[in-house]
Amino acid sequence: MTNPILENIRRSLGRTDHTPLGLRPAIHESRHAESVDSEIERFLVEIKKLSGVGQKLSPLDIESALKILVAEQNIHKATVWDTQYLKQLNVAEHLQSLGVDLISSNADKHEIAQCDLGITEADFILPETGTLVLRSSAEKPRAVSLVPRVHLAVVRPEMLRADMHQVFAEAREDRYLVFITGPSRTADIELTVTLGVHGPKNLFVWMIEE
Amino acid sequence: MSDTPSYIGFEEYSEHVPASIPSAVQQATNRFVSGRAARVAELPQWEQLRQIGSDIRQHTLENMDVYLVRFEEKVKSAGGHVHWAETAADANRIVLHIAKEHNVKTAVKSKSMATEEIGLNHALEAAGIETIETDLGEYIIQLAGTGPSHIIVPAVHLKKEEVAALFSEKLNINAPTDPVELAQIARETLREKFLTAEMGISGGNFLIAETGTLVMVTNEGNGRMCTTIPDLHVAMVGIDKVIPDWESLTVFLKLLARSATGQKLSTYTQFITGPRREEGEFGAKEFHIVLLDNGRSKILKDPVGRDVLKCIRCGACANVCPVYKNVGGFAYGSFISGPIGAILTPQMQGTPTALELPYASTLCGACADVCPVKIPIPTILRHLRRRVAEGDEFSAPTISTPLRVVASLASLALAWNWVYRFGARLLPIINPFFRHDGWLSNMPYPLNRWTKVRPLPPFTANFRTWWMNVRSAKGKDSPR
Numbered sequence: 001m002t003n004p005i006l007e008n009i010r011r012s013l014g015r016t017d018h019t020p021l022g023l024r025p026a027i028h029e030s031r032h033a034e035s036v037d038s039e040i041e042r043f044l045v046e047i048k049k050l051s052g053v054g055q056k057l058s059p060l061d062i063e064s065a066l067k068i069l070v071a072e073q074n075i076h077k078a079t080v081w082d083t084q085y086l087k088q089l090n091v092a093e094h095l096q097s098l099g100v101d102l103i104s105s106n107a108d109k110h111e112i113a114q115c116d117l118g119i120t121e122a123d124f125i126l127p128e129t130g131t132l133v134l135r136s137s138a139e140k141p142r143a144v145s146l147v148p149r150v151h152l153a154v155v156r157p158e159m160l161r162a163d164m165h166q167v168f169a170e171a172r173e174d175r176y177l178v179f180i181t182g183p184s185r186t187a188d189i190e191l192t193v194t195l196g197v198h199g200p201k202n203l204f205v206w207m208i209e210e
Numbered sequence: 211m212s213d214t215p216s217y218i219g220f221e222e223y224s225e226h227v228p229a230s231i232p233s234a235v236q237q238a239t240n241r242f243v244s245g246r247a248a249r250v251a252e253l254p255q256w257e258q259l260r261q262i263g264s265d266i267r268q269h270t271l272e273n274m275d276v277y278l279v280r281f282e283e284k285v286k287s288a289g290g291h292v293h294w295a296e297t298a299a300d301a302n303r304i305v306l307h308i309a310k311e312h313n314v315k316t317a318v319k320s321k322s323m324a325t326e327e328i329g330l331n332h333a334l335e336a337a338g339i340e341t342i343e344t345d346l347g348e349y350i351i352q353l354a355g356t357g358p359s360h361i362i363v364p365a366v367h368l369k370k371e372e373v374a375a376l377f378s379e380k381l382n383i384n385a386p387t388d389p390v391e392l393a394q395i396a397r398e399t400l401r402e403k404f405l406t407a408e409m410g411i412s413g414g415n416f417l418i419a420e421t422g423t424l425v426m427v428t429n430e431g432n433g434r435m436c437t438t439i440p441d442l443h444v445a446m447v448g449i450d451k452v453i454p455d456w457e458s459l460t461v462f463l464k465l466l467a468r469s470a471t472g473q474k475l476s477t478y479t480q481f482i483t484g485p486r487r488e489e490g491e492f493g494a495k496e497f498h499i500v501l502l503d504n505g506r507s508k509i510l511k512d513p514v515g516r517d518v519l520k521c522i523r524c525g526a527c528a529n530v531c532p533v534y535k536n537v538g539g540f541a542y543g544s545f546i547s548g549p550i551g552a553i554l555t556p557q558m559q560g561t562p563t564a565l566e567l568p569y570a571s572t573l574c575g576a577c578a579d580v581c582p583v584k585i586p587i588p589t590i591l592r593h594l595r596r597r598v599a600e601g602d603e604f605s606a607p608t609i610s611t612p613l614r615v616v617a618s619l620a621s622l623a624l625a626w627n628w629v630y631r632f633g634a635r636l637l638p639i640i641n642p643f644f645r646h647d648g649w650l651s652n653m654p655y656p657l658n659r660w661t662k663v664r665p666l667p668p669f670t671a672n673f674r675t676w677w678m679n680v681r682s683a684k685g686k687d688s689p690r
Contacts, residue, residue, distance in 0.1 A: 003294060012508065105490075184431040186347075190366075191241060
């Protein structure tokens with residue numbers, strides 16, 4: 001079966017379907033990581049520049065931090081990724097004891113759309129740009145970091161990667177991946193920066209240090 | 211809205227640009243220019259990145275068939291569908307066919323230059339499928355029924371009061387004039403559409419051949435909504451968007467947002483390889499990608515012009531362009547404006563349709579200085595001017611007989627010393643006829659096209675005489 005577009009490309013370039021592939025130019029070197037402490041500092045500074053709220057917490061502070069978040073952001077319904085670490089932190093139980101309605105993160109789209117808060121765990125973080133990298137699976141549904149108006153991402157120092165080269169080396173075979181760099185934003189009306197136009201208006205990032 | 215006219219009259223369009231456009235456009239371009247400069251200053255290896263980016267794009271263009279074949283194989287093995295569209299009509303037909311098969315009544319769209327290029331919205335609307343732009347700026351101009359004035363902020367020419375009036379009229383509400391509240395109204399209105407639409411349509415920034423991955427870069431989150439909520443996702447992407455591998459992508463992601471908006475990265479970068487695997491993870495159950503040619507494979511044939519296909523659509527060239535800043539996006543008569551539009555549209559639509567566009571430039575070169583993949587835009591502009599004037603395989607020469615005669619005479623005069631000197635001596639004779647307050651301000655046609663804008667100084671000596679005088683006055687080797 002011939003493909004007329006490929007035929008046209010080959011004709012324009014003077015190639016045949018047997019012409020070997022040339023060598024791809026070499027890529028620049030990746031950024032080098034600094035000490036863990038300074039990488040964490042850099043990451044949190046970038047989150048702040050992006051109008052997100054980043055803070056360092058111990059696992060023992062989770063309950064009180066959730067209490068403040070729920071009160072300040074007026075959270076009634078929430079949905080949480082079904083991951084090992086979030087279970088270990090008892091995130092769901094704490095929310096329930098605060099009177100928050102919990103919706104399964106695999107629930108129907110209309111139900112997820114009712115949630116005020118979505119809680120995820122980043123799989124990788126990039127300090128240079130303040131970026132969260134999230135993978136996708138039935139335990140880690142894509143809508144949780146997108147549809148609710150508040151997104152809380154829990155991260156740990158071991159998720160730090162120096163540059164996107166390292167992330168891609170580990171996750172290039174994933175069927176879905178998303179980089180999240182700050183809350184949803186637009187400047188489409190008179191260049192006024194507006195947060196939360198379609199995705200979350202508020203982004204919280206908690207760096208949990210044991 | 212962006213179906214291309216049969217002739218693009220840049221000069222005529224630019225004479226009718228509303229007074230509000232240049233100021234609004236310049237507000238946007240000034241912000242993006244300073245944002246870009248700040249990000250570039252942070253990155254010492256910027257120039258090296260640009261060079262690598264340019265080299266990889268060059269390599270990809272030269273091997274495009276191989277990478278497209280690889281991309282197609284990988285998408286298919288991930289369970290996605292690949293369609294090839296030779297023309298805009300083919301592409302529209304493919305999307306329409308998919309929509310009908312799935313009984314689609316409403317489609318939500320994220321911003322895509324490729325769908326604007328082919329006029330997909332018109333085709334879908336004509337078939338009775340409601341098609342909604344969901345990027346805030348695109349949504350506003352869709353409601354207004356106009357085209358984009360800027361690639362990144364398409365509705366920047368509209369004041370908040372105009373947006374409020376538009377929302378009030380079209381959505382049947384009483385909209386406030388606060389941009390934040392207007393964005394909130396759009397969020398709520400479009401949220402309903404995301405939840406009910408049967409199909410999401412997107413473009414794509416890059417196609418990774420290595421794994422068959424579609425890369426989408428957005429800020430608002432509407433791109434994620436379109437690909438996460440509906441069960442059906444159709445992506446329309448030009449064949450020029452293919453890149454070899456993920457390592458190459460690191461270069462382009464570092465160049466793109468910094469060049470476009472002055473961000474280090476845009477808010478959301480998605481990497482989509484085929485449909486979702488598991489029911490509960492969200493994302494489309496069925497994934498289609500349409501690979502659009504629409505003239506691109508023909509552009510590859512011109513070894514000078516083809517560099518336009520290196521473009522990663524950041525808009526930096528428009529932001530620094532003195533012509534674009536004063537006329538805005540509409541005057542370019544196409545889905546893509548600014549310097550890149552001036553070199554892409556004539557090659558895509560044919561030189562007869564867009565023969566004015568290569569002239570819509572001062573050739574100052576600012577565009578080439580900021581281009582993240584080092585497209586030599588002024589060189590291509592000059593090359594296209596030559597193609598327009600002398601004719602190419604697509605069109606006859608357009609140069610007029612009087613101009614051809616003048617050009618021949620000029621080359622004669624410049625080639626022969628004595629003709630030049632004689633002519634130069636002769637010219638001052640005409641001074642008394644047109645001199646006014648020490649200037650030549652009222653020359654006859656066609657020279658009045660220049661002198662009605664700015665007067666010429668009177669003819670005095672010729673350049674050679676002037677040069678000799680300067681040299682002898684200042685010593686033999688000073689002005690070199």
